[in-house]
Amino acid sequence: MAYNKNETYDEDITTGLISNYKDCLRLLGEDPEREGLEKTPERVAKAMQFLTQGYQQDAKEILEGAKFTEAYSEMVIVKDIELYSMCEHHMLPFFGKAHVAYIPNGYITGLSKIARVVDVFARRLQVQERLTHQILDAIQETLQPQGVAVVIEAQHLCMMMRGVQKQNSLTTTSAFSGQFGSGATRAEFMKLIGK
Numbered sequence: 001m002a003y004n005k006n007e008t009y010d011e012d013i014t015t016g017l018i019s020n021y022k023d024c025l026r027l028l029g030e031d032p033e034r035e036g037l038e039k040t041p042e043r044v045a046k047a048m049q050f051l052t053q054g055y056q057q058d059a060k061e062i063l064e065g066a067k068f069t070e071a072y073s074e075m076v077i078v079k080d081i082e083l084y085s086m087c088e089h090h091m092l093p094f095f096g097k098a099h100v101a102y103i104p105n106g107y108i109t110g111l112s113k114i115a116r117v118v119d120v121f122a123r124r125l126q127v128q129e130r131l132t133h134q135i136l137d138a139i140q141e142t143l144q145p146q147g148v149a150v151v152i153e154a155q156h157l158c159m160m161m162r163g164v165q166k167q168n169s170l171t172t173t174s175a176f177s178g179q180f181g182s183g184a185t186r187a188e189f190m191k192l193i194g195k
């Protein structure tokens with residue numbers, strides 16, 4: 001299922017979600033029939049399907065689709081990839097940036113595919129740590145490069161709007177494989193992403 005301007009949504013899932021979101025609104029003390037909320041259950045049903053569309057997508061297929069033989073063997077970095085995901089504990093957004101690098105070993109991939117892979121895993125219910133590792137594993141297993149590095153910096157609304165209510169906390173997670181395990185290569189990557 002691809003959700004773009006010509007959005008198509010699974011009818012059964014949408015119908016089921018609409019009915020459940022109507023109940024949610026009632027339980028929260030709202031009137032789902034009042035004018036402003038009339039279409040809200042449907043909008044939320046579609047928004048939630050959009051935000052979890054990653055379950056229907058295959059990161060390896062995306063990378064394989066633009067895998068090219070190339071002798072380039074220096075570090076390739078795509079940094080500042082904006083990221084929007086939802087924490088699996090509260091189903092509230094967390095958002096920030098992903099920085100991804102790999103050192104090719106005979107194959108490169110289309111640069112946009114790196115950003116697409118970030119979205120495939122971000123558009124699910126996540127914890128930031130698992131998201132970081134899933135991006136790394138997909139690239140490692142598909143391109144079999146000399147190494148992969150993923151750093152994610154994100155703010156979690158569940159820590160900002162509720163709970164501990166810390167507005168300025170930033171969570172950084174990282175995962176490294178292959179050559180990024182060594183000090184010099186990792187240090188070069190961290191320097192290039194401004195860390």
Ligand SMILES: Nc1nc2c(ncn2[C@@H]2O[C@H](COP(=O)(O)OP(=O)(O)OP(=O)(O)O)[C@@H](O)[C@H]2O)c(=O)[nH]1
Nearest residue numbers: 087088089094126127128129156158159162163164
């Ligand atoms: N490790 C990790 N924790 C997360 C992530 N997103 C949210 N959390 C945390 O998940 C934890 C869930 O803890 P619980 O004590 O079960 O939930 P809670 O009572 O709502 O916790 P508070 O947020 O502290 O009020 C909280 O500490 C959240 O901050 C994430 O991506 N990674």
Ligand SMILES: [Zn+2]
Nearest residue numbers: 087089090158
């Ligand atoms: Zn949370």
